[in-house]
Amino acid sequence: MTERRLLRWLRPWVFPALLVGAFEWYARRAAALGSDALAPPSAAARAFMGAALDGSLWQATGFTLGTAALGLLLGAVLGIALGLVLGLSRRAAQLGSLSIEVLRPVPSVALIPLAMLTFGFGVRMELAIVAFATFWPLLVLVQSAVQQIEPRLLEVSRVLGLSARERAFKIVLPAIAARLFVALRLGVAVALVVAVTVEIAANPNGMGYAMMIAQQSFDPALMLAWLGWIGVVGFAVNAGMVLLQRVVARRMGVLP
């Protein structure tokens, strides 16, 4: 019985361990042949410890996460507000549909040069692009969530003579809370990916830039350390959101 449990606990780690082992062997062989383009994972772990101890790791991670969070906040507030309007009014949804269909497919990375031109480098350009990228999924998901609200709830709000504000905060938002959380979870994933992408492509701050600069200064160990760390941070943030969503759903009685 305990052996089985041990096996189940170990099983997820076997495949990554094999991958890391193969990479270690390959990188050491490449280094022995005189290549300095790659580093073995053991060297990456040492570089990671160095970055963690001198504080550059936490500074860059904080920048990326903070900017992604602020951008998501901006994009989510705007997206939820417009999604509520378009979800509640069929006419507004039909009037806005063409504009949304035209604007939504613009890839967020296409705005990197524009944001660079408008804001220069720094927090604001990254914020703007993250907000743009998270605005659309939240708008679409909130709109469809509002459209699927039980019509009787809206009738009740009409009978009670609630104002538009009261209707939004007392009836609509509680009714879509669970779906809103799913949308926010997607928004978090998008925000993190877009923030790192902006840093890799242009913005000289944060985790993406740290990885890029490690590559450009021929420090493959540090570059791999950053790549692994970005993976860990992304996984942890997403896993945290899933956990939070489950807790909230249980609180609200959606899940047993």
Added chain:
Amino acid sequence: MNGNGRVGILVNRLGSLAVLFALIALWWMASNAGWVSRVFLPTPQATFASLLEGLNLRGPNSNGELLAFTQATVGRMLQGWLLASLFGVLLGAAIGVSPAVRAWVQPTLEFIRPLPASALLPLAISIFGLNPGMVLFVVAFGAMWPVLLATVHGFAAVEPRLAEVARCLQMSRAAFVWKMGLPNAMPDILAGMRLALTIALIVAVVGEMIASQSGLGQAILLAARAFRASDLFAGIVLLGLIGFASNALLAFAEKRLLRWQQP
């Protein structure tokens, strides 16, 4: 709505067109009246002129480059997407068809899933160097992920009774994949391929920006660095059109291919 159905639809279409034109008019006013500096926001007519010039639509002896850039970007996106779809489905089927393999490998896949595709660019640069093949590799690798995970999920969700039927009929594993697994996973795979196309476009643009491969990504970055705002907007418009067209085509294909699912 019921009484004047056709007229109502027409009015709605015209209304949404009017809203779009109103937004463009707002842009026109903001840029022409100087509310927003023209360094950032070119006038719509300047953007349109840049588009016409870049796409060689103005006359026979113009030398616009946007057409070639657009072809390069679209080509990169499509090649990467096709490779991603092929390998995603193959690997996904190989992993998804066996519960044992799934149990060993899936946690790793879930771990890699949130990793931004563009984060692989530095690694790919130091392995392959700055060349078109490197960008294509990252495009394909980044776009493969949603297809792969969707295929695994589609295979894992095969109705257990169908698997029992296959066992009763003594179907070979290949026959099971072809006759039950793939059709069952098709909706998931198509949804994954749609997401993959979006990712392919994004990674292609980022790759062109970083690795200076000719394409729209490099073109808009250079336009921004030289403060040629109208060229920059022309590039953004083209990228938006590529995104719009590819998404619309795939949505149409998805509807056609999944017609058997609808009652």
